[in-house]
Amino acid sequence: GAVVSQHPSRVICKSGTSVKIECRSLDFQATTMFWYRQFPKQSLMLMATSNEGSKATYEQGVEKDKFLINHASLTLSTLTVTSAHPEDSSFYICSASRGPNQPQHFGDGTRLSIL
Amino acid sequence: KNEVEQSPQNLTAQEGEFITINCSYSVGISALHWLQQHPGGGIVSLFMLSSGKKKHGRLIATINIQEKHSSLHITASHPRDSAVYICAPSGAGSYQLTFGKGTKLSVIP
Numbered sequence: 001g002a003v004v005s006q007h008p009s010r011v012i013c014k015s016g017t018s019v020k021i022e023c024r025s026l027d028f029q030a031t032t033m034f035w036y037r038q039f040p041k042q043s044l045m046l047m048a049t050s051n052e053g054s055k056a057t058y059e060q061g062v063e064k065d066k067f068l069i070n071h072a073s074l075t076l077s078t079l080t081v082t083s084a085h086p087e088d089s090s091f092y093i094c095s096a097s098r099g100p101n102q103p104q105h106f107g108d109g110t111r112l113s114i115l
Numbered sequence: 116k117n118e119v120e121q122s123p124q125n126l127t128a129q130e131g132e133f134i135t136i137n138c139s140y141s142v143g144i145s146a147l148h149w150l151q152q153h154p155g156g157g158i159v160s161l162f163m164l165s166s167g168k169k170k171h172g173r174l175i176a177t178i179n180i181q182e183k184h185s186s187l188h189i190t191a192s193h194p195r196d197s198a199v200y201i202c203a204p205s206g207a208g209s210y211q212l213t214f215g216k217g218t219k220l221s222v223i224p
Contacts, residue, residue, distance in 0.1 A: 043201075044201070095158075100210055
């Protein structure tokens with residue numbers, strides 16, 4: 001149980017394109033979802049925390065107008081990278097949790113390459 | 116802010132060897148997660164523990180809350196265990212994880 005599906009797994013697109021990444025909890029309701037970014041050979045870095053039905057909480061230094069997060073249901077959160085540029089190229093991964101002090105279940109990640 | 120230190124950073128082992136990865140953190144926590152990240156990037160949650168010891172198959176995780184230290188052990192290691200193992204404590208009543216830099220394990224046949 002506790003499967004999280006993330007789609008797409010890989011995106012290659014031109015600079016200026018907006019890219020939407022979906023994160024779905026398939027067999028449980030996730031009150032909270034997290035979006036992380038990971039650059040090569042570095043640790044996961046939390047970008048934002050997404051609660052169903054409310055605005056996402058962004059970490060310091062993460063532009064909320066550039067990284068739009070929508071958490072419309074207990075099973076789906078989306079991250080949209082607006083007007084992506086080469087410096088946005090990275091590995092983006094989501095996780096979902098049933099609640100505080102509960103395990104986080106991770107998607108398989110999205111590798112984003114902006115040309 | 117919780118400072119998380121993992122050791123070793125890199126580990127190469129022969130198939131069958133017993134593996135230990137250590138994690139120390141600086142601030143009191145409610146729980147600690149051990150994660151496994153495969154070369155393709157996907158992450159699997161191995162354990163979440165707040166005290167004592169947990170075992171799943173060949174994997175064992177222990178934690179000493181007083182000493183702010185946790186270990187992950189792999190018995191009878193196998194090449195398919197090759198991955199990056201990440202220690203990630205979470206604060207009291209908090210969802211948020213603080214990630215260690217990971218231990219890259221390579222198990223050679």
